Amino acid sequence: MADNTKHRRIAAMAACEQILSGDRPRTMRDRLADLEAGGDLDGQPDAYGDGPVTALEERVAGLLGTEAAVFFPTGTMAQQVALRYGADRSGRHTVAMHPLTHLEVHERHAYAQLSGLCSTWPTTEPRNPTAEEITALAEPVSAVVIELPLRDAGFVLPTWDELVAVSEAARGIGARVHFDGARIWESVPHLGHGLAEIAGLADSIYVSFYKTIGGISGAALAGTAEFVAYARVWRHRYGGMLYQQWPAALSALAGIDRELPRVPDYVRHAQPVAAALAGLPGARVYPEPPHTQRFRLWLPHPAEALDAAALALAEQEKVWFAAGWRETEVPGVAMTEITVSGPALDLTATDVTEIGERFLRHVEERESAPTSG
Known part of the structure; x- marks a missing residue:
C-alpha cells in the first residue's frame, strides 16, 4: 500500500x-542526460577513483579552498572517517555534537558502533551550539561537529560571527572543527560568505552531491592533504573504494554546473x-x-x-x-x-x-x- x-x-x-x-521527478533517462553534461562519455571510466572521480575531487577542493578532497560513496561513511581521524590524532574518544545532528538521528549511531566513539551534547536547544557552550564542555573532546544547516531543528544556521566564534572556541579547547556540510551549498547566502571562507573555519568538511545539487549519490571529505590521505586509507577499509563510480561523479559535476x-x-x-x-x-x-x-x-x-x-x-x-x-x-x-x-x-x-x-x-x-x- x-x-x-x-x-x-x-x-x-x-x-x-x-x-x-x-x-519535478526525473526518470533514469533524464539522469542519463546528466552524465553527458558532466563530462566526456567517450573518455575512459574511472578505475578505483581516477579519471572523472579525480576531476570531481579537484573541483570540490577548488570550490572549498582546501588542499584536497576525496570522494565517498555515502556521507555516513565519510563522517565516520572524519571523526575517527580526530580521535586517532588526539587520543580522545568523545565528540561534541548536537543531539539533532544527522550523526545522531539518521546514521544509526555509526560513530559509536563502528569506531567506539561517544558523544557529548553542548546544548539541546533547537540551534547550533554557541562558543560559550563549547568552552563550557565538561570533558575533553576530539572534535566539535557543526551541521550547516541543522536540518532537524528546521534547517537553521548560526550567523557568520557566531560560526567564527564557535570555531575559535573549539580550537581553544584543543578540538578539531568538523562541518557536516551536506547542504552547505544553500547555506552561503545566510552566512554572507563564500564556500571557501566558510570551509576555512573548519579542519574538515563533508559535502553531499545528491542533496541540493541533485547528483545521483555520493559525498566528499575535504581538508588538508594529510587528512585526505588518511581518509583514503579508511575509505578502503570501510569498503568504499568501489571499482567504478563514474556515473555518480559525472552527475555530481553536472549538478555543480547546473544547480549550484x-x-x-x-x-x-x-x-x-x-x-x-x-x-x-x-x-x-x-x-x-x-x-x-x-x-x-x-x-x-x-x-x-x-x-x-x-x-x-x-x-x-x-x-x-x-x-x-x-x-x-x-x-x-x-x-x-x-x-x-x-x-x-x-x-x-x-x-x-x-x-x-x-x-x-x-x-x-x-x-x-x-x-x-
Missing part, C-alpha cells in the same frame, strides 16, 4: 503544471513563499524568514488528511503542494518540510496563497467526508 501511494505521488507530481515544494549557480535564487525566493504560506489559516512556518531554501510548515490538520489532500490536488488539478506530513506533539497539528527549488521560482506570493487555499479545500473535503462503518 505504501509503495502504491509513493508511485501515485511520483506520477502525479511529474504531471503537475505547478510545483510549490520540491523538484541557481541555489541563491532558491534561497531568496523561499522568503516570499514562506511568508505567503504563513498567511494560511492556522499555519506556522519556521524559521521565519527561512535561512536556506528549506523550512518547516505546520498546519492544524491530521497528517493523513494533509497527505491525501496533496495527492488529490495533484491528480485532479495538476498542482503540487507538499507531502510527507507527520504528526507533532500537538494533537491535530502536522508538520512537513518545504523545499523551494526550480519549479517554485515561477510562483508569485499570490500564486502560493491561491495554491494553499486550493489545497486546504481538499483537506476540508476529506475531514468532512463521512467515515465508513
Whole structure:
C-alpha cells in the first residue's frame, strides 16, 4: 500500500503544471542526460577513483579552498572517517555534537558502533551550539561537529560571527572543527560568505552531491592533504573504494554546473513563499524568514488528511503542494518540510496563497467526508 501511494505521488507530481515544494521527478533517462553534461562519455571510466572521480575531487577542493578532497560513496561513511581521524590524532574518544545532528538521528549511531566513539551534547536547544557552550564542555573532546544547516531543528544556521566564534572556541579547547556540510551549498547566502571562507573555519568538511545539487549519490571529505590521505586509507577499509563510480561523479559535476549557480535564487525566493504560506489559516512556518531554501510548515490538520489532500490536488488539478506530513506533539497539528527549488521560482506570493487555499479545500473535503462503518 505504501509503495502504491509513493508511485501515485511520483506520477502525479511529474504531471503537475505547478510545483510549490520540491523538484519535478526525473526518470533514469533524464539522469542519463546528466552524465553527458558532466563530462566526456567517450573518455575512459574511472578505475578505483581516477579519471572523472579525480576531476570531481579537484573541483570540490577548488570550490572549498582546501588542499584536497576525496570522494565517498555515502556521507555516513565519510563522517565516520572524519571523526575517527580526530580521535586517532588526539587520543580522545568523545565528540561534541548536537543531539539533532544527522550523526545522531539518521546514521544509526555509526560513530559509536563502528569506531567506539561517544558523544557529548553542548546544548539541546533547537540551534547550533554557541562558543560559550563549547568552552563550557565538561570533558575533553576530539572534535566539535557543526551541521550547516541543522536540518532537524528546521534547517537553521548560526550567523557568520557566531560560526567564527564557535570555531575559535573549539580550537581553544584543543578540538578539531568538523562541518557536516551536506547542504552547505544553500547555506552561503545566510552566512554572507563564500564556500571557501566558510570551509576555512573548519579542519574538515563533508559535502553531499545528491542533496541540493541533485547528483545521483555520493559525498566528499575535504581538508588538508594529510587528512585526505588518511581518509583514503579508511575509505578502503570501510569498503568504499568501489571499482567504478563514474556515473555518480559525472552527475555530481553536472549538478555543480547546473544547480549550484541557481541555489541563491532558491534561497531568496523561499522568503516570499514562506511568508505567503504563513498567511494560511492556522499555519506556522519556521524559521521565519527561512535561512536556506528549506523550512518547516505546520498546519492544524491530521497528517493523513494533509497527505491525501496533496495527492488529490495533484491528480485532479495538476498542482503540487507538499507531502510527507507527520504528526507533532500537538494533537491535530502536522508538520512537513518545504523545499523551494526550480519549479517554485515561477510562483508569485499570490500564486502560493491561491495554491494553499486550493489545497486546504481538499483537506476540508476529506475531514468532512463521512467515515465508513
